[in-house]
Amino acid sequence: MCALPIRESLNAIPVYKPAKSSEDSGRDLTRIVRLAANENTLGFSPLAEEAVRRAAARMNWYPDPHSSRLRAKLAEKRGFLPEQLIFGNGSFELLSLAAQAYLNPGEEAIVPSPSFGWYNVATLGAGSVPVVVPLTDHKIDLSAIRERLTPRTRLIWLCNPNNPTGTYFSAGELEAFLAEVPDSVAIVVDEAYYEYADGEDYPDTVRLLERYPNLIAVRTFSKAYGLAGLRIGYGIASPGTIETLNRIRPPLNVNALAEAAAVASLEDTDFVAAVLANNREQKRFYYDSFRELGLAYLPTATNFIMVDLGTESDPVYAEMAQRGVLVRPGSDFGMPTWLRISIGKPDENRRAVELLRQALGAKV
Ligand SMILES: Cc1ncc(COP(=O)(O)O)c(C=O)c1O
Incomplete structure (x- = not known):
């Protein structure tokens, strides 16, 4: 012992x-x-494999601390501002950064259940209290979450579509919810399965960032792009939120091979x-x-x-x-x-x- x-x-x-x-x-x-x-x-894309091979020839050098090539490519392809983006060693890391940035010991974070298990760990890791809200009909219940908000609530974890149930809440449901949550509460929408969610009413979360600067969307290259072994995910939020998260982001957290593969993957539609x-x-x-x-x-x-x-x-x-x-x-x-x-x-x-x-x- x-x-x-x-x-x-x-x-x-x-x-x-x-x-x-x-x-x-x-x-x-x-x-x-x-x-x-x-x-x-x-x-994964053959273009990603080729890019990794090329990047491997330069592995004695530290990676670009700002993932500038990926930042520019993603911003261009998806219409984000470069300063709305942060990259992580998988989305796991970005979820942890959000907890560290917005939770004080003793404060509360809403954790739907069952959902992705890391929300609980990230909350407890920040010394905070997970407030568990069960799903209704296997779906994240935004009304039930609203009822559990207290003055101590600092963060809400939302997985959309939800792992493990595969269900999602709609754009209308999300907008009604956002309108009722105080802007002092961080809302993390984990969209790890975003690319697969083809329902017409699936929310375009990023479009809501301007109106709701307390919103953080998290996505990943691990799933549809097939880069799980390289570890790369990204967060999209207001420039102010990104600046906050960057203060505690470990330097050089995204390795050069992962960045190169992600850039190439975005080309291979x-x-x-x-x-x-x-x-x-x-x-x-x-x-x-x-x-x-x-x-x-x-x-x-x-x-x-x-x-x-x-x-x-x-x-x-x-x-x-x-x-x-x-x-x-x-x-x-x-x-x-x-x-x-x-x-x-x-x-x-x-x-x-x-x-x-x-x-x-x-x-x-
Ligand atoms: C909902 C959800 N979020 C985040 C992750 C972590 O993904 P990664 O760190 O590979 O980006 C996963 C992995 O399965 C997941 O299901």
Whole structure:
């Protein structure tokens, strides 16, 4: 036992539990189907690979501390101002920076549940109090959140679309909510699955930044762009908020390979279009398969899908893992009869459904 005293508030922090990766299983990695962490199983743009190769030739040099090339490219492509952007070592880092910037010890942050687990850790890491607000019908409940605001509320975490349920709140719902939240409360909208959310009423959060400078949108290159292993995400907020976050951003937090890959990925619109087309088609495959199996599921605006087995899902998860398909058990999210399955390539999804069918068949 180490006798070194740690900051007291850290005792409340549970060890963060990411999805099990194939590395944990000690098996032949090439034969494992990874549908547990909402990665992009189609890979990444060949332009990104070429850019990484070129950037690797210069890896003795520190990266650009301002990610200037990526900043300019993203601003140009998406119509943001360069000073509205901040880059992070994945969006995990940006979420932590937001908590550090806006939460004082003892203050409150609203954490919807179930949602992305890092909001809880980031809140506790700042010594603050997570106020847990359950979803309603598997959707983040903005009215219930409004009712839980107190003078101590400093930050609201919103995951849209929500991980793990794949549901989203609409532009109208978000705007009505923003109008009622005091502007002294930071609102972080985590849009990690933004590219997949094709609903017409999905919010254009960035358009609201001018009216609501307390808003911070967070996106990532880990999902639709397939750069999860390189670690790069970005925040979009008012220039004043970006300036605040930059004060505590570790210098050189975005490595040169990640920046180069992200710049190149933004050029390859064909790759992202193919990823989104596959996702659209394959989510239909899951809907049809689950209907055929008589299983309830949540229609999804993301690259993963939740299915209700109607019975404890841990044994099914374990059996699928044993047979080489990794998914995520709902018990990780307090939904013990559900499985979360990332949407992969057709053969991977067919294998997942086949194993699910066999596991369920064996149980009856
Ligand atoms: C909702 C959400 N936010 C943030 C992240 C972290 O992504 P990254 O740090 O790879 O950008 C994830 C990863 O799964 C996620 O699901």
